[in-house]
Amino acid sequence: GAGVSQSPSNKVTEKGKDVELRCDPISGHTALYWYRQSLGQGLEFLIYFQGNSAPDKSGLPSDRFSAERTGGSVSTLTIQRTQQEDSAVYLCASSLQGSAGELFFGEGSRLTVL
Amino acid sequence: DQQVKQNSPSLSVQEGRISILNCDYTNSMFDYFLWYKKYPAEGPTFLISISSIKDKNEDGRFTVFLNKSAKHLSLHIVPSQPGDSAVYFCAASRSGTYKYIFGTGTRLKVLA
Numbered sequence: 001g002a003g004v005s006q007s008p009s010n011k012v013t014e015k016g017k018d019v020e021l022r023c024d025p026i027s028g029h030t031a032l033y034w035y036r037q038s039l040g041q042g043l044e045f046l047i048y049f050q051g052n053s054a055p056d057k058s059g060l061p062s063d064r065f066s067a068e069r070t071g072g073s074v075s076t077l078t079i080q081r082t083q084q085e086d087s088a089v090y091l092c093a094s095s096l097q098g099s100a101g102e103l104f105f106g107e108g109s110r111l112t113v114l
Numbered sequence: 115d116q117q118v119k120q121n122s123p124s125l126s127v128q129e130g131r132i133s134i135l136n137c138d139y140t141n142s143m144f145d146y147f148l149w150y151k152k153y154p155a156e157g158p159t160f161l162i163s164i165s166s167i168k169d170k171n172e173d174g175r176f177t178v179f180l181n182k183s184a185k186h187l188s189l190h191i192v193p194s195q196p197g198d199s200a201v202y203f204c205a206a207s208r209s210g211t212y213k214y215i216f217g218t219g220t221r222l223k224v225l226a
Contacts, residue, residue: 004157031212042118042218043158043203050212091157102148103214105157 002026004106006092012112013082021077021109025094032075033095033103034067038088046090049075082113117141118206120217128225133191135220137204140185144206148214149178149189152201161202162189165209194224 005024013019025032034046045059049069060066064082069075079086089110093103119138127133137147145166150158164171164178164187171178177190191198201219 033214035216040218042116042120043205043216045213045215048212056213093157102160102163103150103158105150105159107155107157 004092004094004104006090006106006109008109009107010110010112012114014114015084016081018078018080019082019111021079021090021092021111023075023077023092023094023106025073025075025092026104027073029094029096029104030072031095031097032069033093034075034077035091035093036088037091037108038085041088043091046077079111082111084113087111087113116218117144118204118215118217120202120204120220122220123218124221124223126223126225127194129196130193133189133194133198133222133224135189135191135202135204135222137187137189137217138185139187139206139215141206141215142185143208144215146207146209147178147180147187148205148207149176150203150205150216151198152203152219158203191222194222196224196226198222199224 007022030051032049035043047067048056064080067077089108091108093105148163149161151161152158162176180187201221203219205214205216207214
């Protein structure tokens with residue numbers, strides 16, 4: 001499809017396990033964002049990739065969280081040793097340039113940590 | 115520190131009436147603002163934006179008003195339709211930067 005694609009759409013895991021969430025941005029979009037929405041909360045910025053520049057990781061809540069973007073396209077968000085407070089919807093967005101432009105969001109990956 | 119605030123978590127409006135969703139921000143450096151709409155189990159979709167050089171932007175039934183001195187913006191939907199029922203997020207950024215700060219959202223319910 002032409003939109004931002006995320007997988008899995010739902011993930012249930014046990015506390016302490018690692019999870020990987022994948023994002024396929026819109027073709028040609030150089031900017032890629034990860035946000036998360038916890039229950040009753042707004043969209044919390046996690047990380048930003050722009051082209052080949054070093055990513056802005058300032059929103060990652062702990063060193064258990066990491067993300068990479070391979071070949072300037074697909075991105076993977078990894079959460080190690082998951083905790084119950086990691087339960088949230090993880091949203092990926094891409095945009096053409098990353099500044100003063102519209103963000104296009106995927107449908108999100110709902111993570112539940114038991 | 116919540117830089118973008120939507121103080122009303124929910125709002126109910128009769129079909130055909132005006133819906134007014136409010137958003138306040140604290141960072142005076144923000145100069146670009148967006149509204150997103152989110153249906154359950156879907157990602158947010160862009161609705162309308164406004165730059166700080168304007169105080170109003172209109173697109174069909176949707177109008178965004180910006181009051182820079184009050185650091186306040188609002189989204190007006192006229193007339194409201196049942197299909198407008200969704201969660202609405204406002205977001206702010208500084209032009210030339212890429213970080214969008216989102217509010218906590220307002221759930222709008224339009225009653226038929």
